[in-house]
Amino acid sequence: MASEDERKRALDDIRENIARYGHHVYMVIDDVTPRFAYTIGLSESVGAELILAGAVFYMKDDVLEIIDAIASELKAVHERRTFEVTGQGSFSLRQAHATWTAEFILGAFDYYQKQDIQALQIVPDDAHWTLDIPDMTAPWSATAEPVWRWLHEPWTFPVPKDSTAVTDLATLQGEPVTEAARWEEDYRELFAGCGPDVPKDEQRVVALGMLVAADPSLAAVMNLEVGAGLWRDGHSEWHPWGKKQTNV
Numbered sequence: 096m097a098s099e100d101e102r103k104r105a106l107d108d109i110r111e112n113i114a115r116y117g118h119h120v121y122m123v124i125d126d127v128t129p130r131f132a133y134t135i136g137l138s139e140s141v142g143a144e145l146i147l148a149g150a151v152f153y154m155k156d157d158v159l160e161i162i163d164a165i166a167s168e169l170k171a172v173h174e175r176r177t178f179e180v181t182g183q184g185s186f187s188l189r190q191a192h193a194t195w196t197a198e199f200i201l202g203a204f205d206y207y208q209k210q211d212i213q214a215l216q217i218v219p220d221d222a223h224w225t226l227d228i229p230d231m232t233a234p235w236s237a238t239a240e241p242v243w244r245w246l247h248e249p250w251t252f253p254v255p256k257d258s259t260a261v262t263d264l265a266t267l268q269g270e271p272v273t274e275a276a277r278w279e280e281d282y283r284e285l286f287a288g289c290g291p292d293v294p295k296d297e298q299r300v301v302a303l304g305m306l307v308a309a310d311p312s313l314a315a316v317m318n319l320e321v322g323a324g325l326w327r328d329g330h331s332e333w334h335p336w337g338k339k340q341t342n343v
Contacts, residue, residue, distance in 0.1 A: 109135050109206055118166050120159055120203045126257035127304045129227035132158050133214070135203045137166055143213040146191055146199050146337045147163060149227030149242075150219055151299050153265055165217060176264055180190040184223045188215040194235040210325040225267040226309050228303075241308040250304070254317050260285050263293045266306070276315045276324035276336070283316060 113136035114120035120231045121328040122132040129149040137144050145166060147158055165188075176188045179331050190213040191199075216231040229240040239243035260283040266272050270287035277283045284290050285306055307313045314331050315325060322334035 104180065106191070106298075107208060109202070113139070116163075119160050122155065122158065123199075125302075127250065127302050128243055128304055129302070130158075131199055132162060133200045133205050134162060134166060135200075135205065137169070138207075138212050141169050144200055145188075145217055146196075146214050146231070147217040148195075148229055148231065149299060150198065150217075150225060151227055152219065152223045152224070152225050153183070154266060161186065161217065162310050166331070167332060185220045187218050189232050190214075190341060191216045191231040192234050195229070195231040196256060196260070198235070212222045225264070226269055227267070227305060242305045244308055245304060252304065252314070252317055254303065255281075256304060258283070259300050260303045260306060260316075261298055261300055262306060263287055264297045264299065267299060267301070271327075271330050272310065273328065274324070274326050275313070275319065275333075277316070277319040277321055281323060283319070285316060286314065 097132070099209055100295055109119040110119075117140060118134045118136035120132055120134055122130065129151060131146065131148040131333070133146045134144045138200065145162055147162055153161065161180050161183050164183075165178050166187060168178055169188075178186045178188075180186065195216075196212065196214045199209075200212060204210055209227070227242050229243055233239060235243070237248060243258070258281065262272070262285045265287040266285060272285045272287055274288065274290055274291060275284065275287045283303060286293055303316075305322050307317070312330060312333075319325065323335040327333050
């Protein structure tokens with residue numbers, strides 16, 4: 096719980112950014128749900144805030160660049176709904192349902208002291224789509240958007256809920272994990288192919304719970320011992336690698 100002094104400093108920062116830039120960007124990085132970012136202040140000029148939920152294809156600085164670029168163009172033409180951001184792809188905006196905004200733009204609710212703030216979801220093009228991007232036009236649903244289920248459901252797996260895994264963009268864009276390993280106590284790798292062949296710029300660190308929620312068959316990796324691995328073809332049965340030696 097933030098102290099009153101911390102809350103006052105945060106509100107002062109928001110107020111200053113809105114006065115200087117026309118909006119403030121708030122990024123939320125949680126242990127178990129995907130990252131998301133949203134604006135505070137745009138509703139004053141365009142009637143709605145912006146949300147970029149998930150989209151782990153993009154790094155933190157990319158997210159800020161995308162939101163700022165779209166916000167700038169939206170201020171010029173309020174009705175605009177499609178955008179091109181140089182080097183980042185194309186994006187569209189769609190109305191976010193109240194059940195999503197109730198979870199995502201808490202800072203805006205707090206800043207304005209009201210709950211009827213509209214929000215538009217920023218949706219990347221197909222080339223930059225990842226499985227953590229929800230359809231926020233429909234009411235929140237753990238069935239429809241399983242990677243976001245931990246917003247409302249208790250953690251049920253036999254590992255800490257802040258467990259993470261290194262994975263690749265292929266997995267995050269819907270291909271099945273075919274190789275899984277646990278090299279250290281809190282370090283797992285889940286790749287849609289051969290791990291050593293995945294370029295660094297295609298690797299991402301994500302919540303393990305997000306991957307298992309998207310593909311329940313990955314629950315098998317929860318029980319891996321350190322130094323052990325599994326492989327499979329597509330969504331077929333898992334096979335053990337056997338233990339491997341790790342450097343000490």
